[in-house]
Amino acid sequence: xxxxxxxxxxxxxxxxxxxxxxxxxxxxxxxxxxxxxxxxxxxxxxxxxxxxxxxxxxxxxxxxxxxxxxxxxxxxxxxxxxxxxxxxxxxxxxxxxxxxxxxxxxxxxxxxxxxxxxxxxxxxxxxxxxxxxxxxxxxxxxxxxxxxxxxxxxxxxxx
Amino acid sequence: xxxxxxxxxxxxxxxxxxxxxxxxxxxxxxxxxxxxxxxxxxxxxxxxxxxxxxxxxxxxxxxxxxxxxxxxxxxxxxxxxxxxxxxxxxxxxxxxxxxxxxxxxxxxxxxxxxxxxxxxxxxxxxxxxxxxxxxxxxxxxxxxxxxxxxxxxxxxxxxxxxxxxxxxxxxxxxxxxxxxxxxxxxxxxxxxx
Numbered sequence: 001x002x003x004x005x006x007x008x009x010x011x012x013x014x015x016x017x018x019x020x021x022x023x024x025x026x027x028x029x030x031x032x033x034x035x036x037x038x039x040x041x042x043x044x045x046x047x048x049x050x051x052x053x054x055x056x057x058x059x060x061x062x063x064x065x066x067x068x069x070x071x072x073x074x075x076x077x078x079x080x081x082x083x084x085x086x087x088x089x090x091x092x093x094x095x096x097x098x099x100x101x102x103x104x105x106x107x108x109x110x111x112x113x114x115x116x117x118x119x120x121x122x123x124x125x126x127x128x129x130x131x132x133x134x135x136x137x138x139x140x141x142x143x144x145x146x147x148x149x150x151x152x153x154x155x156x157x158x159x
Numbered sequence: 160x161x162x163x164x165x166x167x168x169x170x171x172x173x174x175x176x177x178x179x180x181x182x183x184x185x186x187x188x189x190x191x192x193x194x195x196x197x198x199x200x201x202x203x204x205x206x207x208x209x210x211x212x213x214x215x216x217x218x219x220x221x222x223x224x225x226x227x228x229x230x231x232x233x234x235x236x237x238x239x240x241x242x243x244x245x246x247x248x249x250x251x252x253x254x255x256x257x258x259x260x261x262x263x264x265x266x267x268x269x270x271x272x273x274x275x276x277x278x279x280x281x282x283x284x285x286x287x288x289x290x291x292x293x294x295x296x297x298x299x300x301x302x303x304x305x306x307x308x309x310x311x312x313x314x315x316x317x318x319x320x321x322x323x324x325x326x327x328x329x330x331x332x333x334x335x336x337x338x339x340x341x342x343x344x345x346x347x348x349x350x351x352x
Contacts, residue, residue: 001177001180001181002177002180003177003178003179003180004179004180004181004347005179030184030214030343030345031214060307060312062250062251062252062312062313062314063250063314064248064249064250064255064314072248072255072257073255074250074251074253074254074255075250076250076251076252076253076254077251077252077253077312098283098285098303100214100216100281100283101216101281101283101343104216104341105279106216106279106280106281106341107279107280107281107307109216109281109282109283109305109306109307110283110305111283111285111303111304111305111314113303123248123250123303123314123315123316124314125250125304125305125306125307125312125313125314125315126305127280127305127307127312129279131279157214158181159181159184159343159345
């Protein structure tokens with residue numbers, strides 16, 4: 001039986017970009033999965049933007065997390081122009097995001113987990129309010145840059 | 160190919176090759192589906208797989224409510240009030256709330272069934288079913304879920320203990336009303352080394 005996971009693309013960052021983009025994503029999988037492993041130039045949120053849609057209000061997200069200082073916390077619902085996955089770190093961080101039913105005529109649901117050595121761990125729920133098939137995913141540092149060597153990988157999940 | 164995306168929720172290390180495989184998918188058509196059942200799970204899969212994963216995109220035809228309800232899951236038709244124990248943490252519109260461990264008569268995919276008023280919106284769930292065929296231990300179900308209905312928007316992590324050591328041979332999933340056409344239920348298996 002074939003693997004249900006296919007590695008579609010991995011970008012190893014050079015030249016300290018503020019974002020990377022996966023384009024021409026095939027529509028033949030059921031779900032997508034993104035893994036971000038690496039650091040950024042400052043502690044910033046990592047965000048996803050689909051099909052270049054930067055319209056404020058087209059995304060919702062909420063986060064729940066914990067850190068050593070404040071314990072359990074909730075960020076609350078945010079209507080936005082992106083889905084924020086939680087903070088990157090300057091020493092280490094990782095982000096994992098499921099993108100459900102990306103080629104179906106449904107709003108796209110995102111479930112993500114984040115950890116960073118400098119602040120906290122978070123669970124993230126997100127939504128892109130579009131029924132369009134996702135063909136591009138931009139992964140960005142909201143205010144800063146990826147540090148060279150960061151790896152951002154895109155996978156397809158088959159049924 | 161090797162990857163380490165932590166697919167099983169939190170901390171599974173690098174998974175080799177074809178260790179994660181698609182087993183079955185059921186996609187709802189029509190408007191009268193009152194349950195989804197996976198049968199003969201042990202019979203078909205226990206020899207090859209150690210863990211299972213259930214991935215769902217779910218919506219309920221119930222009207223008159225812009226929120227979201229609970230999809231109930233049952234292993235082996237067990238429905239007693241102490242057959243399951245669960246607790247969770249969730250992020251809501253404005254607060255987060257942890258819960259104490261509590262007994263239950265079902266696996267609660269809580270507030271993930273988006274009702275019909277929320278057009279185009281579906282709940283999303285990834286549930287890892289850990290050691291479902293090991294009769295020396297009780298099975299755990301670890302769920303990550305997200306649902307952004309018109310009035311209830313949340314993300315949740317929950318863990319449910321199946322309070323028996325029985326090997327899991329069936330899984331029945333029951334919505335509040337009927338399932339919306341396009342609801343998707345996919346079962347995956349993870350091989351041991």
